[in-house]
Amino acid sequence: MTVLTLQDLAIQSGVAFGTSGARGKVVDMTPGLCHAYTTAFLNAVVPKATTIVLGHDLRPSSPAIAAACAAAIQSLGMQVVYGGALPTPALALYAAQLGAPAIVVTGSHIPFDRNGIKFYREEGEITKADERAMLDFLVGVPRDLKLPALPAPDPQVERAYVRRYVDFFGTEALAGETIAVYEHSSVARDVLRTILEALGAEVISLGRTDVFVPIDTEAVRHEDIEQAREWAELHDFDAIVSTDGDADRPLIGDERGEWLRGDVVGILTAQQLQATAVVTPVSSNSALESTQSFAQVVRTRIGSPYVIEGMQNAAKAGAELVVGFEANGGFLLGSQVLRDGRRLGPLPTRDAVLPMLALLCGAKAGKLKMSEVGYRLPKRFTASDRIQNFATASSLALIVRLRMDHAAMRELMAPQAGEVVSIDETDGLRVLFVSGDIVHLRPSGNAPELRCYAESTTVDQAKQLCDDCLLRVLKVAAQA
Structure with missing residues (x-):
């Protein structure tokens, strides 16, 4: 057995912590490496734990990786509570209720x-300090690791997630509503139907597939945009909903099949819950501040650990109802919500279902179409996209060059937007121009991708800013 620090293994394998857990290529996520990551977590972060909740998404590689994690858990004499294929927030919720990692x-x-692989303490997602402790830990990498058979999933894990929302919103909350679910390969495709039907909705299932579809709710694929519009013409529904692969990020569309932006979903959900403090990354829509709906708004770096830290700080400072969201729509609840004698407990990890239900129930209560729920928001619109297979080193070098040359910055990012007014380097390079337009470049923390976020006064202008900036980046890269 080879003994190294987890940091050494991360460098050797290319499997490393990003903005949300450890990520890497499947071929590099060997059983021994996954065993090592789990061992480091159990020893360096939760050494007193006796039970670990374990689950996974529907990627074909996920069960084998989960089995390697189970082998590490069992090797330390701990018990595995296996949730099976369930949404990440469902697993995190049950673990919190059980008082287990x-x-x-x-x-x-x-x-x-x-x-x-994502790791959770009893109280929620691990911190950057926890990641550092794991990386410094000495671990052995077992050879020829024999993977145990995963047990039958514990049905209590799913039931707790369903009960959370049915108990709070009520069994008649969506009575008379018709909701389409774009199922694709989302791990939530079955439990989402269960929840919606338990709230009284009629559910239409669309697009189910056994082939994994990597839905990015922050950069929705053109084919998914067109598909939703086609479905709206074929089916009479009040809204269409979906999630990313592990169901911690929502995709919510109106009766016309038009997808809502995730940061708009976040603002509307925070309003529905009557939040007093809202924490969100710097990339989210600036309409958040302009609504003047919230006593406190905190901007952070991109990634749920930073949002969670901001939420914790806001709560310590005395904020009454603290929430967080990301530009991808993933919503975090840091405080309990009390309504009509019903309680919704905190769930400080990204969740796709809460924002869906908040908007759906809010629209029904207000007798609004889903396309009308955001009509009172300031007219600021965002767009985002990415260049895939763009080396992180190349992204960083580009950003460094632009920081040093404002003329090049303007020419590459938004040549028609006027002079640079301000620069925000909280995470990447976010530039406000005299026109009011905003363009933000940032290397992804999870994959070799360069992301672009743009904001303007119209949908078309925001999209044009984003598309044109990425085209210019590609042109520059091709000439290098």
Whole structure:
């Protein structure tokens, strides 16, 4: 057995912590490596644990990785509570209720040839300090690891997630509503139907596939945009909903099949819950501040650990109802919500179902179409996209060059937007121009991708800013 620090193994394998857990190529996520990551977590972060909740998404590689994690758990004499294929927030919720840590095998939205592992303390996602402790830990990498058979899933894990929402919203909350579910390969495709039907909705199932589809709710594929519009013409529904692979990020569309932006979903959900403090990354829509709906708004780096840290700080400072969201729509609840004698407990990890239900129930209660729920928001619109297979080193070098040359920055990012007004380097390079337009470049923390976020006064202008900037980047890269 080879003994190294987890940091050494991460460098050798290319499997490393990003903005949300450890991620890497499936071929590099060997049983021994996954065993090592789990061993480091159990020893360096939760050494007193006796039970670990374990589950995964529907990627073909996920069960074998989960089995390697189970082998590590059992080797330390701990018990495995196996949830099976369930949404990440469902596994995290049950672990919190059980007072146990959790491990979730998921690659979320990243390309099919990759996967990942997320780690949770009893109280929620691990911190960057926890990641550092894991990386410093000495681990053995077993050779010829024999993987145990995964047990039958414990049905209590799913039931707890369903009960959370049915108990709070009520069995008549969506009575008379018709909701389409774009199922694709989302791990939530069955439990989402269960929840919606338990709330009284009629559910239409669409697009189910056994082939994994890497849905990115922050950069929705053109084919998914067109498909939703076609479905709206074929079916009479009030809304269409979906999630990314592990169901911690929502995709919510209106009766016309038009997908809502994730950061708009976040603002609307925070309003529905009557939040007093909202924490979100710097990339989210600036309409958040303009609504003047919230006593406190905190901007962070991109990634749920930073959002969670901001939420914890806001709660310590006395904020009454703290929430967080990311530009991908994933929503985090940091405080309990009390309504009409019903309680919704905190779930400080990204969740796709809460924002769906908040908007669906809010629209029904307000007698609004889903296309009308955001009509009061300031007219600021965002767009985002990415260049895949763009080396992180290349992204970083580009950003460094632009920081040093404002003329090049303007020419590459938004030549028609006027002079640079301000630069935000919280995470990547986010530039406000005199026109009011915003363009933000940032290397992904999970994959070799360069992401672009743009904001303007119209949908078309935001999309044009984003598309044109990425085209110019590609042109520059080709000339290098």
